[in-house]
Amino acid sequence: MAEEIAALRWDEPSDGGAPVVVLLDQTRLPVDEVELVCADVPALVRAIQTLAVRGAPLLGIAGAYGVALAAVRGDDVDQAADVLAAARPTAVNLAYGVRKAQGAFRAAVEAGDGGDGAAGAALAEARRLHADDARASARMAEHGLRLLGELVPRGGYRVLTHCNTGALVSGGGGTAFAVALAAHRSGELRQLWVDETRPLLQGARLTAYEAGRAGMPHTLLTDNAAGSLFANGQVDAVVLGADRIAADGSVANKVGTYPLAVLARYHRVPFLVVAPTTTVDFSTPDGSAIEVEQRAGGEVTEFSVPHAAGSGPGQAAVAYAVAPAGTQAYNPAFDVTPPELVTALVTERGVASPVTGDSLAELVVR
Numbered sequence: 001m002a003e004e005i006a007a008l009r010w011d012e013p014s015d016g017g018a019p020v021v022v023l024l025d026q027t028r029l030p031v032d033e034v035e036l037v038c039a040d041v042p043a044l045v046r047a048i049q050t051l052a053v054r055g056a057p058l059l060g061i062a063g064a065y066g067v068a069l070a071a072v073r074g075d076d077v078d079q080a081a082d083v084l085a086a087a088r089p090t091a092v093n094l095a096y097g098v099r100k101a102q103g104a105f106r107a108a109v110e111a112g113d114g115g116d117g118a119a120g121a122a123l124a125e126a127r128r129l130h131a132d133d134a135r136a137s138a139r140m141a142e143h144g145l146r147l148l149g150e151l152v153p154r155g156g157y158r159v160l161t162h163c164n165t166g167a168l169v170s171g172g173g174g175t176a177f178a179v180a181l182a183a184h185r186s187g188e189l190r191q192l193w194v195d196e197t198r199p200l201l202q203g204a205r206l207t208a209y210e211a212g213r214a215g216m217p218h219t220l221l222t223d224n225a226a227g228s229l230f231a232n233g234q235v236d237a238v239v240l241g242a243d244r245i246a247a248d249g250s251v252a253n254k255v256g257t258y259p260l261a262v263l264a265r266y267h268r269v270p271f272l273v274v275a276p277t278t279t280v281d282f283s284t285p286d287g288s289a290i291e292v293e294q295r296a297g298g299e300v301t302e303f304s305v306p307h308a309a310g311s312g313p314g315q316a317a318v319a320y321a322v323a324p325a326g327t328q329a330y331n332p333a334f335d336v337t338p339p340e341l342v343t344a345l346v347t348e349r350g351v352a353s354p355v356t357g358d359s360l361a362e363l364v365v366r
């Protein structure tokens with residue numbers, strides 16, 4: 001079995017040097033497995049914004065370690081927390097992780113702990129979130145696999161997924177990908193259909209990488225080929241993640257999710273969202289209130305290809321123009337799927353189905 005992926009770690013050099021946050025640089029995958037060392041909050045914010053570290057649960061963990069980093073360095077923790085929380089607006093886990101670590105730091109300060117004690121409290125909170133996420137992954141995989149068995153009773157699942165939701169986004173096995181991996185390990189996965197996920201190709205670069213390492217049967221497709229797969233009856237379930245789930249059950253996830261939900265409904269295919277309860281945000285009332293990150297048009301008008309030679313940290317090396325110079329591009333990073341198109345939400349606490357404000361509240365608040 002391939003070595004487990006460690007997407008992020010806190011490193012305290014044995015020579016007594018300053019601690020750092022070490023990331024597996026996701027902009028360089030699958031060509032190169034290289035680490036990116038973040039020694040301060042600005043470096044970590046750059047890594048978050050360039051998607052060297054990405055995916056909702058991992059962003060929360062990274063944000064919490066970022067606060068710990070600021071505290072250890074003696075930086076202004078509140079200011080660092082604000083900058084970290086704002087680095088990407090849609091994935092609510094980022095702000096959640098940041099505020100949890102900041103809260104632990106403040107509580108320790110108020111309790112009279114000195115700088116080191118308060119920094120230790122922030123770090124302990126980051127470590128706790130990291131470990132919690134690993135446990136949540138395992139529970140989501142169990143619940144998701146059971147649900148697949150109920151919805152697709154003949155087994156031999158052909159599962160379509162979008163973006164990347166595996167160990168690269170988590171302290172554990174991930175969210176939706178962990179369900180597919182559990183199906184594979186139980187001998188029930190016939191096919192993982194991997195959407196390439198334009199424009200940044202998280203499916204092609206990252207999900208295909210993880211599926212290949214795990215020995216899962218998988219096939220890559222362009223996003224616009226998904227419709228023909230449904231039309232040909234080759235999808236038993238859509239299983240994907242979420243970046244924010246509003247109080248009414250609306251799901252923000254990687255752009256391209258909503259069209260899959262519409263396709264799934266038309267073709268009567270179960271559409272499952274897998275996310276930890278930390279992705280549910282009751283302070284966002286509905287889908288229209290979710291801030292959708294808009295990214296640079298160059299991600300659409302150019303192909304950026306990860307390439308080992310000549311690339312710097314957090315950067316893809318080679319960009320090819322695919323549109324005439326000056327072309328305007330529309331590049332939302334996420335879209336919002338209304339709850340009525342979601343068959344079920346799978347969390348570490350169990351399953352909400354149908355997905356409504358009430359079923360969410362019952363699952364998350366109980």
Ligand code: MRU
Pocket residue numbers: 051054055056057091162163164165166169174175176202240241242243253254255333
């Ligand atoms: O822009 P990204 O790559 O951070 O987007 C990630 C996604 O949309 C994932 O599907 C989502 O975070 C769920 S990951 C468990």
